[in-house]
Amino acid sequence: MIQIDNLSKKYGAITAVENVSFTVPEGKICVLLGPSGCGKTTTLKMINRLIPPTSGRVLIGGRDTAELDTVTLRRSIGYVIQQVGLFPNMTIEDNICVVPDLLGWDKAKSRKRAAELLEVVALDPAKFAKRFPCELSGGQQQRVGVARALAADPPVMLMDEPFGAIDPINREAIQDEFMRIQRQVRKTVLFVSHDIDEAVKMADYIALFNMGRIEQFGTPDDLLARPVSDFVANFMGNDRILRRLSLLRAADIVRADAPRPDGGPGSMAPGDVAVSPGDDLRQVLCLMLEQGRDRVACRDAQGAVVGFVHQRDILVRLGDNNATVA
Amino acid sequence: METISFVTSHMDLIVHLLGQHLYIVFIAVGLAIVTGVPLGIVAWQYPRTGRWILACAAILMTIPSAALFGLMIPVLSIWGQGIGVVPAIIALFLYSQLPIIRNTHAAIANVEPALREAALGMGMSAWQRLCKVELPLAMPLIMAGVRVATVINIGIAAIAAYIGAGGLGSLIVRGIAQSDTRQLIAGAVMISVIAIAADYVLAFVQRILTPKGLVKLNSLSMKEATS
Numbered sequence: 001m002i003q004i005d006n007l008s009k010k011y012g013a014i015t016a017v018e019n020v021s022f023t024v025p026e027g028k029i030c031v032l033l034g035p036s037g038c039g040k041t042t043t044l045k046m047i048n049r050l051i052p053p054t055s056g057r058v059l060i061g062g063r064d065t066a067e068l069d070t071v072t073l074r075r076s077i078g079y080v081i082q083q084v085g086l087f088p089n090m091t092i093e094d095n096i097c098v099v100p101d102l103l104g105w106d107k108a109k110s111r112k113r114a115a116e117l118l119e120v121v122a123l124d125p126a127k128f129a130k131r132f133p134c135e136l137s138g139g140q141q142q143r144v145g146v147a148r149a150l151a152a153d154p155p156v157m158l159m160d161e162p163f164g165a166i167d168p169i170n171r172e173a174i175q176d177e178f179m180r181i182q183r184q185v186r187k188t189v190l191f192v193s194h195d196i197d198e199a200v201k202m203a204d205y206i207a208l209f210n211m212g213r214i215e216q217f218g219t220p221d222d223l224l225a226r227p228v229s230d231f232v233a234n235f236m237g238n239d240r241i242l243r244r245l246s247l248l249r250a251a252d253i254v255r256a257d258a259p260r261p262d263g264g265p266g267s268m269a270p271g272d273v274a275v276s277p278g279d280d281l282r283q284v285l286c287l288m289l290e291q292g293r294d295r296v297a298c299r300d301a302q303g304a305v306v307g308f309v310h311q312r313d314i315l316v317r318l319g320d321n322n323a324t325v326a
Numbered sequence: 327m328e329t330i331s332f333v334t335s336h337m338d339l340i341v342h343l344l345g346q347h348l349y350i351v352f353i354a355v356g357l358a359i360v361t362g363v364p365l366g367i368v369a370w371q372y373p374r375t376g377r378w379i380l381a382c383a384a385i386l387m388t389i390p391s392a393a394l395f396g397l398m399i400p401v402l403s404i405w406g407q408g409i410g411v412v413p414a415i416i417a418l419f420l421y422s423q424l425p426i427i428r429n430t431h432a433a434i435a436n437v438e439p440a441l442r443e444a445a446l447g448m449g450m451s452a453w454q455r456l457c458k459v460e461l462p463l464a465m466p467l468i469m470a471g472v473r474v475a476t477v478i479n480i481g482i483a484a485i486a487a488y489i490g491a492g493g494l495g496s497l498i499v500r501g502i503a504q505s506d507t508r509q510l511i512a513g514a515v516m517i518s519v520i521a522i523a524a525d526y527v528l529a530f531v532q533r534i535l536t537p538k539g540l541v542k543l544n545s546l547s548m549k550e551a552t553s
Contacts (some may be wrong), residue, residue, distance in 0.1 A: 050447055074449030085444025089462040089537035098458075099448050132539035134546050148448075158447075 001026045002047070002156060002188055007056035009042050016042045018212045019056070024205060027186040031199040033063075035235070036210030040192050044158050044211070048077050049192065060156055075099055078149030078157035078187070082164045084141045086133035092118070092144055093129040099152040117147035118316075120181055139170040146178065150185065159191045163198070175201060196236060200224070200243050208232055221247055241318055242282055250284050251277035253317065254298045254307040274299045279307060285314055329515075332508040340497075344516065346411075347493035350486065351479045351524075352417045358422030359472060366430025366468075367456065376431065383424040391417065391482045395489045414483065414491035421482060422475035429471025433464030462537045467498070469532035473525055484513070494520075501525040 002024045009017040014066035024030040032040035045051040047058050049070050058065045065073050086095050093114045094101075098183060100110035113294050115125035127222045133141055142162060149157055163178075179202060182189065199206050200220045201309040208215045208223060216223055216232045224244040227233040237243065254277065274297040275284050294311040333340060345366030365383075369376030389397075394417050399408040407413065437460050445455040461468075497513030500506065533541075 048447055050443070071449045071451055074447060076449075079444070079447035081440060081444060081447070083438070083440035085438075085440040087441060087444075087458070087459055087463075088539045088543050090539065098450075102449060102454065133540050134539060134543035 001059075001061055002030075002190065003057075003059040003062075004043070005057040005059065006048075007043065007046055007058065008054050009039075009046060009051060010054045015212055017046070018213055019058075020207075020212075022205075022207050022214060022217045024190065025189055026188055028204040029182065029189040029191055029202055030205040030207060031191045031193050031203035032207050032209060033193055033196065033199045033203075033235075034215075037193065038209035039212040040194075040207075040209045041160055044160055044190055044192050046156055047073050047156075048079060075102055075152065076154050076156070078144050078152075078154045080142075080149045080157065080159040080162040082161040084133075084138075084145045084165075086141055086144060086148070088133050088185045091130050091132060092123075092136070093135065096148045096151050097142060098148060103152060105152075113151060114147070118144075118149055120150070121147045121186070122177060123147075139166050139174055142166060142174060144176070146181070150181075150187075157187045157189045159189060161192050161194070164193070164195075171198075178202070195241065197246075198247060204307060208235060212234075242285075244318070245281040245285060245314065246283075248281040248317065250275050250281065250298050251306075251308050253281070253313045254309050254312070256307045257295075272297045274305075275309065276300070281309075281314055281317070284309055285311070319326060329511045333512050337437065340494075340512070340516065343492060343494050343496055344520065346491070347480070347483055347495070347517075348520065350411060350414050350483050350491060350493055350537045351418060351476060354418030355422050355472065355476050356476060357415075358418050358426055361419075361427030362423050362471075362475075363430050363468060363494040367434060369427060369431045370434040380428060380431065383427045386420045387424040391421070391485045392488070394420070395486065399489070402503045408473075409490040411491050413489055414486035414493075417486065418479045418482060421479060423469040425478070426468070427471075429467050429474075433467035434460050436467070437463050463540065466532060466536045466540065469528065469535055473528040473532065476524050476528060477521050480517060481525060484517050532552060 004020055004022050007017060007020045007280075008015070020039070020043055022030070027139055032043060034040050042051055046053045046062075047065070049065070060077075068076075086092075087098070090098075093111060096114040096117055097105075097110040100113060101107075105113075110216075111129075115129060118125040123140060123143055123232075128136070128140075133144070134146065145162065149159075163174055166174060175198065191202060193202075202222050205217065205221050206220055207217045210231050215235075216228045221244060223232060224236055224240045224247075227236060227240075233240070273287060273291050273293060275287065276296055277300060284296060288294065288311050295308050298306050298309055300306050354503075365379055369379045385550060388502040395413060402408045403415050441459055441463075442455065445459050450458065481494050483491070484495035484498055487499045488492055494513050494516050497509045497516070501510030501513060502507070
């Protein structure tokens with residue numbers, strides 16, 4: 001758990017971050033979102049004290065981090081940056097083992113850990129462990145960056161626009177990959193981003209920053225459906241209603257239809273379009289509009305029809321601002 | 327022809343002078359690495375002091391060698407070392423400072439800020455960051471400075487013969503005094519040859535000391551630049 005308590009940073013007369021407070025529960029991802037210069041990165045760097053706070057406290061697991069010396073603190077926090085920052089003079093394996101080596105782990109144990117982590121980030125250890133960073137693509141390098149941050153199994157990870165420099169197609173892939181890893185490792189993650197789609201996709205909580213303050217803190221659905229100010233509404237975009245749909249899966253609103261005159265109960269009619277239960281409703285609605293249909297079939301991985309998604313059910317969901325999306 | 331017969335008939339002398347020459351140069355450059363690399367790091371760490379360090383090293387370089395040897399005679403005479411090997415080593419040591427300090431400074435300054443941030447953010451101390459990241463990455467450029475210093479000093483050491491430091495310069499000094507072209511040419515050619523040889527040897531050392539990952543990085547970016 002990370003508690004940020006009244007954190008401020010002043011540079012002379014300029015206030016970069018002002019009285020920021022929020023709490024991220026254990027194992028959750030909180031995205032710090034906002035335009036450039038809003039204080040999100042400064043806030044992140046005050047947590048591992050790369051930037052010393054002017055006032056306020058940061059508590060990790062209930063413990064005030066000011067009590068720890070900076071080196072000990074940083075070794076207990078995973079850190080991933082946009083430029084990756086793999087050391088070009090070290091092999092992939094040695095890069096992953098930087099923190100374990102600093103902590104004085106047994107070499108055999110840390111190298112074994114590196115191989116495990118390469119598996120976790122979907123890189124073959126036999127192929128990649130002994131290579132150098134320059135031999136990897138940008139996306140592969142950032143996977144290694146994530147593995148390196150996980151090496152000493154820190155409870156907390158700080159990620160500063162980690163996927164910002166990766167092309168859109170690979171970015172999607174690495175985001176999905178990271179979500180899969182996160183389900184496995186359950187870290188408390190603070191993630192800086194300026195990309196709303198990324199935030200909505202990854203966040204359990206979003207802290208939306210504006211001019212050094214938190215404009216709104218809440219779940220992605222809170223910010224999309226119940227913005228507290230014009231700034232939040234504008235920042236989340238005019239299409240925030242559609243974005244909200246991306247939080248829901250077809251499985252959430254699928255239902256078995258009554259028997260139809262032209263077919264058996266709940267079976268697909270010729271020409272029916274099918275989606276899978278994991279597809280988000282934004283995709284499903286797009287498909288409906290594209291195909292000019294008001295319902296689509298939902299089929300599981302085996303191809304069996306589990307039910308139908310109706311356009312009017314989607315519209316009902318959209319109209320309901322208080323629906324809790326989990 | 328005459329020069330060759332001079333060299334073959336005076337092999338013992340020439341080998342002796344060559345030994346003296348290399349001794350002076352390598353002691354001076356060795357000491358200069360010990361002081362120059364830390365000074366270069368300090369110059370980067372503390373930019374205000376750094377400007378002074380770099381300026382002083384540059385001024386040293388502009389003093390003509392004959393003048394520097396002359397200036398040191400009265401000073402070192404206090405300890406009875408006005409002429410000979412000691413002032414020669416001191417002069418060469420001073421001339422080595424600029425290439426080594428400047429290259430170390432530039433090399434450390436060239437380390438990508440992202441690498442520094444990653445190193446800090448992962449909990450390296452300043453010392454660990456220097457030893458594990460900055461110095462390995464700076465090594466090729468530092469070694470380039472050492473090569474320049476060595477080659478310059480092999481040339482300057484010839485002049486140290488005038489203050490009785492010995493070395494291959496003695497052949498040139500005597501060649502001029504006795505109007506003996508054989509000695510003059512033998513000395514000059516030998517000095518050029520060892521300057522070139524030293525540069526090759528140090529280039530090899532530079533390759534060994536360059537981290538493998540950097541060699542690959544450089545060859546990859548070369549390929550990109552040419553394709």
